Amino acid sequence: MPDAVAARRLARRSRDGGRHAAFARRWGAFALTGAALLGVCSAFHLSAGPIGLAHAAGAAANTPAQAGRPAVPVPSLPAPPRATLPGFNPPPAMPGTTASGPVRAQPARMPFYVATRGTTTIYVLGTLHVGDPADYPAGQPFRAPILGALAASPTLALELSPDELLVSQDDVSKYGVCRRDCLPGLLPEPLWRKLALRLRGNPAAQDEIKKMRPWLASLVVETYDSLSAGLQTEYGTEAQLQNVYIRTRGKIVGLETLPQQMRAFTGLTLAQQREMLAQDLVQTPAENVDDVKTLHRLWRVGDADAIAAWQAAKSEKLARDKRISDSIDNRIVYERNRRFVSRMLLIAGPNKPVFVAIGALHLGGRKGVLQLLRQHGFVVDAG
Structure with missing residues (x-):
């Protein structure tokens, strides 16, 4: 890591870590998701500063309520006490030993696919921006086919490049945070009361969220619930991939730019922003935590179509206004999918x-x- 980058990280942690306890991917998330909300710091790492946002917003990017949303950094918020989180169950212990000897930990299967068209190959891995230590055993963090594909690839492409992710916090604050309390006035009174009730046990978080625009408040709520599921930002897939990849290669690029990710949210109408936030509050925190755990289990199994089918059913259940909900998905999921693929085709080439x-x-x-x-002529097989 360049010295300047390391110094900037340390300075931000020193400045903000003591003041706020919780949020610092992303996308994920969720993201602004898919990988862009990667800015949210783990709710359980009390000293993490804005850079922690780097892989937790990713939590929001991949939360069930707001699938595929970019994971931009979410401003820091006070964390809830871990022991009092509704529906929280600690993650299972790491594998230990049996009468026949040590249990060999296996990496998560993860959704992994190989797309080929002639001599052009694109390896595609579906990520989660939070995870469990058991997902990435120390001796072998990824399955052999994934490690082989990494070794064979001159380029690793993420939703956002690492350099843009580092500076994304400033843009999120610029476009998502007001100078004074604005959220209560931007929401219908019943929706504001519902949000205030959700945060009643954390008055410091309620004070902070009042200064956010609805789209950012939505991402904060999503990430808040996701991290309450007991998963950890340092075990997000992107961070673990980079740990492996940088040792042998080092060229990491983004599939979209930070301004592109930001426009996915800043271009939303007020009605769309309200719909986002309303969806986050349909279920109880415990129900949202259960959904995060379900998504994590499906991801470990590694079937992308099963994940998509489950998510479609969840979206149908959570939508308050289906027409508006569909317009949000089109803007922050499907338009980005098309952008991702266009960029992949530019980066990949014959024998590259x-x-x-x-x-x-x-x-x-x-x-x-x-x-x-497939529509571009690729044959796609599970890896």
């Missing part, structure tokens, strides 16, 4: 494979990245 890692919720379904690659 590229390894693509994007939020798992972007892959499956009839408008997903895998289907778009």
Whole structure:
């Protein structure tokens, strides 16, 4: 890591870490998701500053409520006490030993696909921006086919490049945070009361969220619930991939720019922003935590179409206004899928494979990245 970057990270942590306890991917998320909300710091790392936002917003990017949303950094918020989170169950312990000896930990299967067209190859991995240590065993963090594909690829493509991710916090604050309390006036009174009730046990967080525009408040709520599921930002897929990849290669690019990700949110109408936030509050925090755990299990199994089908059912259930909800999905999921694929085709070339890692919720379904690659003449096989 360049010295200047390291110094900037340290300065931000020193400045903000002591003041706020919780949020610092992303996208994920969720993201602004898919990989862009990658800015949210783990709610359980009390000293993490804005850079922690770097892989947690990713949590929001891949939360069930707002699938595929970019994971831009979410401003820091006070964390809830871990022991009092509704529906929270600690993650299972790491594998230990049995009477026959040590249990060999296996990496998560993850959605992984190989797309080929002639001599052009694109490896596609579906990511989660938060995870469990058991997902990435120390001796072998990824399955052999994934490690082989990484070694064969001159380029690793993420939703956002690492350099843009570092500076994304400033843009999120610029466009998503007001100088004074604005959120109560931008929401219908019943929706504001519902949000205030959700945060009643955390008055400091309620004070902070009042200064956010509805789209950013939505991402904060999503990430808040996602991290409450007991998963950790340092075990997000992108961070683990870079740990492996930088040792042998080092060329990492973004599939979209930070301004492109930001426009996915800043261009939303007030009605669309309200719909986003309303969807986040349909279920209880415990129900949202259960959904995050379900998504994590499906991701470990590694079937992108099964994930897409589950997400479609969830979206149908959570939508308050289906027409508006569909318009949001088109803007921040499907338009981005098309942009991802266009960029992949520019990067990849004959005998020049590229390894693509994007939020798992972007892959499956009839408008997903895998289907778009098929429409461009690629044969797509599970890796």
